[in-house]
Amino acid sequence: MVIRLIYLLACQTFRWLALFARSSAAKDAEILMLRHQLAIARRSQPPPRFSWSDRAVMAALLRHVSKQRRTQVALLVTPRSDPRRHSRLIAWKWTYPSRRPGRPPKPETLRQLVVRLARENPGWGYRRIHGEPVGLRRDIAASTVWSILKEAGIDPSPQRTDRSWSVFLKAQATAIVATYLFHIDTVFLRRRFVLFFIEHGTRRVHIAGITRHPTGPWLTQQARNYLMDLGDHAQSIRFLIRDRGTYCTDSFDAVFQAIGVQVLPTLPQVPRMNSIAERWIGSCRHEATDRTLITGQRHLHLVVNEYAQHYNQHRPHRSLGQRPPGRLTTPEPCLASDKTAISRRNRLGGLIHEYKQVA
Missing domain, CATH: 1.10.10 (Arc Repressor Mutant, subunit A)
Structure with missing residues (x-):
């Protein structure tokens, strides 16, 4: 260990003697260069980065240091740094972006x-x-x-291709219409009967009429009025589902059979055969008639028609993708933002509320 210590002291002595052979300008340039590197290393932004001015200063100071001494000094920047950076800039300018082989992708x-x-x-x-x-x-x-x-x-x-029963029934629903006659008791305990038609495909409801005594001739006339209101659309109907009430006479069926519609009476005690019409009756009673005291036929006509308009134009349906029957062909409204105002419309004296975006 003593021999190694003597060797290190001898090497350091020769290094000190070599300093006397160097000029003062070379030593000052090396000291300034090392101080500049130390100042850059002490910057608060890790890791230290050299700006173009730092590289220029280092390159200028190293020109006063001999080539042999440059290899012995720990340098962070060399005189070649700026030319190398310039050559990379030239290569970047004249490098063209590569294109994928073949046709360009479609939009x-x-x-x-x-x-x-x-x-x-x-x-x-x-x-x-x-x-x-x-x-x-x-x-x-x-x-x-x-x-x-x-x-x-x-x-x-x-x-x-989906060949399930649900897809098959949906395809047939556009040609099916159901009808039903349900009753409402007024506040004076007088019963009124409401005749309506509902389309299976669109769930659109048509109130045919309201009467106190449903008879065969009255229902036959309401059937004629319904087909006249449909116009050319009546030719698309292929099946009519009705119940087995005595008021549905042969003349009632003949009105639809004259245009090629097949009348399908429901089986006894099987309400599921006319489930869509039964479901609309439940919605009408739950949302409108059961929450209102009906005073007479005119009042009932007002309430039922008002609810039918709400049902056709605004009420969402799960089978239609939460869209009302009257807006299946209209474009969907734009998405509401935080600043979009929402207005409310009251129907039946505030019993039913409808909401929409303010334009």
């Missing part, structure tokens, strides 16, 4: 349109889907439609 909006058409129409193949964007003046090839569907994980048409 995202077009891809979303193809996926939407495939999901909303399970029976359409890629050739049928290709025809819709072409009709909308969108430039797309049939092979591109196929590749978009494959990337989205959508199976071909036969595999994604």
